[in-house]
Amino acid sequence: xxxxxxxxxxxxxxxxxxxxxxxxxxxxxxxxxxxxxxxxxxxxxxxxxxxxxxxxxxxxxxxxxxxxxxxxxxxxxxxxxxxxxxxxxxxxxxxxxxxxxxxxxxxxxxxxxxxxxxxxxxxxxxxxxxxxxxxxxxxxxxxxxxxxxxxxxxxxxxxxxxxxxxxxxxxxxxxxxxxxxxxxxxxxxxxxxxxxxxxxxxxxxxxxxxxxxxxxxxxxxxxxxxxxxxxxxxx
Numbered sequence: 001x002x003x004x005x006x007x008x009x010x011x012x013x014x015x016x017x018x019x020x021x022x023x024x025x026x027x028x029x030x031x032x033x034x035x036x037x038x039x040x041x042x043x044x045x046x047x048x049x050x051x052x053x054x055x056x057x058x059x060x061x062x063x064x065x066x067x068x069x070x071x072x073x074x075x076x077x078x079x080x081x082x083x084x085x086x087x088x089x090x091x092x093x094x095x096x097x098x099x100x101x102x103x104x105x106x107x108x109x110x111x112x113x114x115x116x117x118x119x120x121x122x123x124x125x126x127x128x129x130x131x132x133x134x135x136x137x138x139x140x141x142x143x144x145x146x147x148x149x150x151x152x153x154x155x156x157x158x159x160x161x162x163x164x165x166x167x168x169x170x171x172x173x174x175x176x177x178x179x180x181x182x183x184x185x186x187x188x189x190x191x192x193x194x195x196x197x198x199x200x201x202x203x204x205x206x207x208x209x210x211x212x213x214x215x216x217x218x219x220x221x222x223x224x225x226x227x228x229x230x231x232x233x234x235x
Contacts, residue, residue, distance in 0.1 A: 010150040014143055018134040022103040025096055030140050032132040033041055033106050035068070035113045036086030043165045045125060045189065047081055050169030056162050058082075059201075063120035065207055070116045072209040072217045076105055078234045081144060083151055084204035085158065087113060090140060090233060092211075106131055141230030148229045152205045156196060159203075160185040163192060210234055 017032075025031060037045070046057055053059065061084035068087025072080045079090040089109055096102060110129040117125050126151040134140045157179060164174040179185050189196060201222055210232055223229055 006152040008147070008154055010143065010146040013146070014132060017134055017139075017143075019131050019133045022100055025102065026135075028136055030093065030134045030137055031091040031096055031102065031105075032134060032143075033089045033091060033109055034086055034130045034132070035071075035089070035110050035127050036064075037127055041126060043168075045121075046162060046165035047169030050166040051165070053202065055166065055192060056159060056199075056203075057166065058232065060121065061162075061203065063117055065202060066120060067113050067117040069207060069209050069219070071109055071112060072211050074109060074112055076109065076216075078211050079144075079232070080209045080211075081206055082209070084162075084203060088144075088147070092226070102131065139235055141233045144161070144233055145227050145230040147207055147225075148223055155199075155204050156182060156185045158190070159194070159196065159199070160188050163188060163194065169193075200214075208232055 046058065049057055049060060064084045064086075065082045068082025069080060071077055071087060071089050076092060076095050077089040078092045081088045091105060095105065106129050110127060114127045116126065117127065134143065159180045161176065163177065164179065168174045179188065186196075205223045208223060208229070210218045210220070211234070212218065220232055224234075
């Protein structure tokens with residue numbers, strides 16, 4: 001599981017499109033690759049850094065987003081959605097040509113993300129990848145819209161889990177079972193002086209990057225609401 005994000009309703013639905021191994025994608029289908037840290041890895045990083053970082057470790061969160069957005073320069077994707085916990089890349093259909101092309105693309109994107117993140121963090125931070133095949137770009141757009149909304153709605157839980165890992169790294173007791181309700185999440189954050197309303201938009205909703213045909217990249221750091229997010233995804 002990547003950072004608990006598989007629990008999001010959007011990812012539960014997207015899971016139906018997950019594929020494994022190398023194959024020749026169906027005509028007209030679109031490939032999406034998700035890269036991020038497994039929950040245990042993220043917890044370890046946050047715990048190890050806890051003694052010398054601010055609450056919620058904004059520096060590491062920014063590095064995650066930067067590593068994700070950096071994939072927009074790979075020449076292999078047309079759209080990237082990056083959050084503090086993962087990056088989702090829509091692969092250009094013209095670079096997926098026949099059987100045997102998929103896994104090398106996934107490997108290069110994963111290696112690039114891991115290298116960027118490790119360089120920024122100054123230590124090796126291993127990531128993992130998942131592959132999804134959607135029937136067409138219309139389905140991709142609907143999935144992206146739902147995902148962004150779910151990421152925003154889950155921000156109190158995600159923030160509480162980050163804070164909890166830091167508290168554990170500082171020798172204080174914490175277990176995820178302490179965060180089963182929104183009230184418990186809010187209480188933990190407020191008791192540690194964290195004002196959710198003061199957190200930046202990228203922490204709540206992430207940042208998107210769309211790659212033009214000429215290679216130029218459009219960055220969207222204030223994502224629109226609802227289905228308008230999906231319209232940012234190039235055809």
